[in-house]
Each structure stands twice: as C-alpha cells, then as structure tokens.
Amino acid sequence: MKAIEIREKYLNFFKQHGHKVIPSAPLIPENDPSVLFTTAGMQPLVPYLLGEKHPEGKRITDYQKCLRTNDIEEVGDNRHLTYFEMLGNWSLGDYFKEESIKMSFEFLTKELQIPVEKLSVTCFAGDEDCPKDEVSANAWKEVGIPEERIYFYGKDDNWWIAGEEGPCGPDTEMFYDTGKPACGPDCQPSCDCGKYVEIWNNVFMEYFKDKNGYSKLKQQNVDTGLGLERMTFVLQGKETPFDTELFSPVMDKLKELQKVDIIESRRIIAEHLRSSMMIISDGGRPSNIDRGYVLRRLIRRLIRHLNKLQIDLNELTNLIEINVENLKEMYPDLEKNKDTIKSVIVEEKDKFVKTLAHGEREFEKEVKRLKEQNVETIPGATVFKLYDTYGFPPEVTKELAQENGFKVDLKEFEELFKIHQEKSRQGAEHKFKGGLADQNEKTIAYHTATHLLHQALRTVLGDHVKQSGSNITEERLRFDFTHPQKMTKEEIQKVEDLVNEQIQRNLDVTCEEMSYEDAKKSGAIGLFTDKYGDKVKVYTIGDFSKEICGGPHVSNTKGMGTFKIKKEESSSSGIRRIKAVLI
Secondary structure, eight states: OOHHHHHHHHHHHHHHTTOEEOOOOOSSOTTOTTSSSOOSTTGGGHHHHTTOOOTTOSEEEEEEEEEOOTTGGGTTSSSOOSEEEEEEEEEESSOOHHHHHHHHHHIIIIISOOOGGGEEEEEEOOOSSSOOOHHHHHHHHHHTOOGGGEEEEOHHHHEEESSSSEEEEEEEEEEEEOOOOOSSTTOOTTOOSSSEEEEEEEEEEEEEEETTEEEEEEEEEEEEEEEHHHHHHHHTTOSSGGGSTTTHHHHHHHHHHOSSOOHHHHHHHHHHHHHHHHHHHTTOOOOSSHHHHHHHHHHHHHHHHHHHTTOOGGGHHHHHHHHHHHHTTTOHHHHHTHHHHHHHHHHHHHHHHHHHHHHHHHHHHHHHHHHHTTOOEEOHHHHHHHHHHHOOOHHHHHHHHHHTTOEEOHHHHHHHHHHTTTSOOTTOOOOOTTTOSSOOHHHHHHHHHHHHHHHHHHHHHOTTOOEEEEEEOSSOEEEEEEOSSOOOHHHHHHHHHHHHHHHHTTOBEEEEEEEHHHHHHTTOBOSSOOOBTTEEEEEEETTTEEEEOOOOOOSBSTTOOOEEEEEEEEEETTEEEEEEEEO
C-alpha cells in the first residue's frame, strides 16, 4: 500500500466516524514565533486542546507536515528523518479512551488489514500520582488484543506532557511485530532490537500538572499521532522509509550517478532534499538565523554528500525535478513552486561550493598532521582557522571529525571566536546554538540578558515560566515565554529591577561542560538542549542563573548597561512576549 493510499484511507475512515478533515498547517508556523517549524500534529491545535472551541467541532482529523531539527546529524541511518508527515485524529472534549481504541483497532485491522497477531500495545502502569490505566487495557482486550500482548510501562514510556507543566495524561501505543527474532526471553515492545516498531500513539489528556501536582482536567481530550513514513515501510515489508516510493526514485537516481557507493550519503541527500524543498515551498529561505539557518544547513549538508558520492552538482536540478514529479500528487505546492525551489537551492549551492572546496582540503591536511602526531582531538584553534580563513562551518568540521574518528575542542573554538568578534565576518556561516546570528559585544550582552530575564521571570511569576523562543539584534532582545495572562505593571517593574540588580552585582559568568543528565541534576534550566556530542554547556551567572546553552556570553555582567522592558504583549495562546533594551 502506497503512502498516499494510507493517508486517504485514514482521513476517509475518521471522516466516516464523524470527524471533520482540516488542512495541514504550514511547516512555518503562522503567528507562532516560539518555534522554528511545526513539529507535531497537535502543535497548531494547542488552543483547542486547552478549551477553546474549534470552528469545525469536537472531532477533527488531518495530515500534518512536520519538521524536527534535533535529529539532523542522525539522518543517514535506517530510520531518522527531519521532515515527516503525521496523521492525527482528535477528540476535543468528546469521545475518550474506549471509543478511541475501538477506532484505532478497526482502522489497523480492517482498513490496513494488519493481522491481529502482529499487534501489541502498551498502557500506563500507574504510580503515586495517577492510577494504572486499566480502562485502556480492558478496551484493548475487548476489541481482541490478548492479555499477553498488553504491556504496562511507567511515565517514561506511556505518559505525555508538553514541557514540565500543563495538560497531560497516559497514552497507549501500538506496535507492529516485524517478525524478526526476539532478542531474548524478555523481548517486548520496550526493546530497541527492531522486532517491534511503534506505529501509533493515542494520548488521553485527562490531567493538568502544576507545581502542586496533578489535578483532573475539565475537558478530556484525545490526541493521536501516526507517522506516515513509518507506517508505509512497515506495511510494505521494507527495512527503511528510504526503500519506499517516497524516496526510491531519488535513491535510484543517486545510485545511478554515484562513483562511490555510500548508502548513508544517498539517504542524507534524499532526505535533506525533500525536507529543503518542503521548507522552501512553504516560504522558507536560507539565512544565518533561526529556520533560515536550518534550511541552509540541510542544503549544505546534502551538497557535501553529493561531493562524497562524486556526483556532479549540476545534477541537483534534475534531482529536484524527480522529487517534484514523484511527490506532486501528495504535495501539489511542490509543482507550483518548482522554479522557486530550484533557484533557491542552486543559489545556495553556488555559495557553498567555494567554501567547501577550500575547507575540506585544509581539513584533510590537518587530519593527516594530527594522525602523525597520534592526537585524537582536533584543537579549537584548528576549527577556528578553518572557519576564519576558509569560512568552513564548525558543525561541518565536527561532522567530518566524527567520520574520521576525532573529537573536537569546541570550547576553545568559542573562546577564540569571542576574541575575534570585532574583526570581519566575511564568509562566516556559523550560528551558535544559542539563538544568535552575528556575534558582537552588543548581541552577546543581549544574549546574557535573556538568561537574567528568564530567571527573573521565574522568580517573579513562578517556575511555570519556560522560554519558548527568542530573537536578538544589536538594538534589542525579544523573549517569548509561557505564562497564562498579561503581566501587571508591578510584575514588569519587579522583573526589570531584578535583572538590573544582577547586572549591578558584577556577577561572573562561567561555563561548564557536563552530560545532559548531570546538567539536569545540577538544577540547570534546559529547553533548547543542542548537544555537542554527549555533553552540554551550562552557563552560570553568579548565584542567580544556571542554564544549558551554546553561548557565547559576557564574562561578567559589569558594563552590560541598564535593562529596560519596552513592551510586554501576547505572542500566541499561553505565550507572552517581552521586548527589552540595554541602554
């Protein structure tokens, strides 16, 4: 069964069960600057899950274009994707567990004709906060799943919440048995051995979590998510999504064109090309900041792997044509925007060719020298030289280093970068993973100010405050955060005074590298936790703030200036925005 057939069956099935089909929201969120891309089917529906009335009623279904950036470096293996399509159905205060499970079972076994013996399910095991989900387990037994294929797990596996506080509840997950041998006598859906593949997740939002614990929601919701690419390769009996019709035309062409056979590179090119085309079609353009930087990184990464396969880069336009032809039935906008997609990708390719050619040659020289010296870590000075002299992005250096068995001293690189900040940035393509584009004395001060502001908001308003986005220029900072209502004038003044108090205390700003788990144990706030390998950076500002961040920051708060909040306003439902300056 092809992907588009699965999608059509899904939407038609839920339409027949009283759901209104709504269109996919764009990849680039509308009126929501708190995130770079739409990352899940429920994201555009958050206001309705919290109680607002949806114009289409209480039962809705859709397919949602999604893009997640945390797995970019994992793409190339047999399963990771950045762009994917999520099929979903929602009950906004209407049906709940039993009916949701009945519909899921019917769709899987009748519409998709999956044999019952291929299905296993998991439910919430219960704990001191919430009881064992016997309702879901009994519903599965009633429809025909035998008790021995119903498993119970704790919150790590069968509980859903967006962030630390908010609507939440147990979920039930459905797994497909691939027929692969069990990894042992205790093999079950929680194993990563590959025997079981998760194909659907039904979340039952019936609780609200705050600092006082859990309470019952007034409105019970169902939020489900079925990954189309995963379901497609499972139903087709394929090993990976790259073996399905979604990718095979481009994969086949790459194999035909390649002079070196590297399957990981073919997957990276096929995946990143599709993702880039989808972003561009929805209005995205390459740049050095935010979503534009993600797009730039995707395009440049696929170009580097075209070079690894020794494929002529002029073949890019042909590969785009193949993708458009292959995907136009599913995504008609690709054909409509084909010329724009081509021009954007080709222009970005031309910019990167010069950068890449020089940088990779110099990298190879450095690697050869370090191997002769039996050195296993590429010094930050080398990373900086490649960046400063050749405009070679540090994340590409890191990727090449890993391929060659080297580690990278990024801490030293960042220290050198700060020293260099007043010099010319011509050719710079790097964006620190903390939300900055052009680093100079002013933007670095503003970046540090966002940490002070974040903690000040939590101190004044409460620990429910979480950063949900930021934007920094040389003139101001913009900070989005979770908070249910407009701040009072008194609260704004308290936050402003608290930030200025820390600046005037001349606090030292220190940085430590540690594992993500150790960072969490230390009390560090962690929201946008991009990892450098297995470690994260934790920036501490005196005794006031501790946060996981990529940097850079001032070394001391002295001289940052006076912090002034210019505006506090709504950004989106449940999200407030502050605009502030340092004067």
